[in-house]
Amino acid sequence: MRLLYFAWVRERIGKTEETVDLPAHVRTGADLLAWLKTRGEEYDHALERPDVIRLAMDQMHIRQDETIAEAREIALFPPMTGG
């Protein structure tokens, strides 16, 4: 699965994107955040407040409790500040 990071999530993780193999127990957006936090200090720092992280699945907003099983691409980012 392709993961994309934006804004301070990107800066803290230190990557714009990566491709990962998800463990079978990762089913929802919240599961993904919890699993990523275990992958190293930079992830733990980026996701220290998982409740503020927004998710998009295949370029559509999703809630953290939604399933990501069918996703090709998941993006993680802070609340939007455009406009």
Next chain:
Amino acid sequence: MRLLYFAWVRERIGKTEETVDLPAHVRTGADLLAWLKTRGEEYDHALERPDVIRLAMDQMHIRQDETIAEAREIALFPPMTGG
């Protein structure tokens, strides 16, 4: 006193403006309309529904029950349709 007429009030009366000497009993906007209606068919036609006529005194909107004693200029017109 200078009277100005606009839109269909002007067309029905057949003048853009005129100067009149008001009788002493004409004190309010409503008095003015009632008096003008007696001045001829064209006035009676223009003011046949006095309630829809709007008044401005010295270029400020006034209600028909307001006094016009101090006016230099009174304008009579239908409801506005600009914008």
Next chain:
Amino acid sequence: MTAIPITIRVQAEPFDSEAEVASLTAGRTDVGAVVTFQGLCRSEGGSLAALELEHYPGMAEAEIRRVAEAAAARWPVLGLAAIHRHGKIAPGAPIVLVVATSSHRQAAFEAAAFLMDFLKTRAPFWKKEHHADGREGGWVDARETDDAAAARWGGNDA
């Protein structure tokens, strides 16, 4: 009275909306939001050849300025412009321009809508229709929806 720039004009010529926006934004960096409204002449399905706009010279400018001052007193706007044309206007052509600038968008949106609502119901302009088929046109009736739009702002602001 307020210290912000307020441009009011009544003219026969078309206006330049870009230039009016520029005059309220050029050389300053405190404006975050610019809302413009342009009212255009509609052809009413092809039946209309032109609108003819009559106005009360002097009072038209003064009344629009009173509405703009009321808007400036009510919202934290940084600048306002309102330009209204008179004379014969063809379908598709512009009739009125309103511009409101502010730091944040809500003030600019609301001040522009307020200005239009009260300009419609208080500025002394009257529209006469000229029909495409040559029939003599009538005077446009005031719309109750315009009175309702103005009433939603409450009180007697303008």
Next chain:
Amino acid sequence: MTAIPITIRVQAEPFDSEAEVASLTAGRTDVGAVVTFQGLCRSEGGSLAALELEHYPGMAEAEIRRVAEAAAARWPVLGLAAIHRHGKIAPGAPIVLVVATSSHRQAAFEAAAFLMDFLKTRAPFWKKEHHADGREGGWVDARETDDAAAARWGGNDA
């Protein structure tokens, strides 16, 4: 989906608001109201050297389009345009343009305000500040007032 023209663009270059209005009004006589919103970069009292706008390519355009489609389903608009810039933007320079056209003004005003409210809270853009004094700037925090502005439209429209 709707049949009205909807222009959505995300670009580094400045936009031409006049041209976007013309593309929604030229050659037609059914448009009576044109509302534009422009968001400009503020200097925050001189402390800001520039804003840098990051976005999610692909999703940014798609999300703005979803918001525009929701606006077109809710109001009788005749055309919509939304253009959002990315990259470094200096104080005073434009960031975003929204245009809404309709027969009568209320639909254009409300659709434009709706588009801006949901563009702010749903379109994937993020602002980073660059300070005038050379200090490293931070990411702009989302404003609760923007969530409140979007919430006032009710439901989950966009």
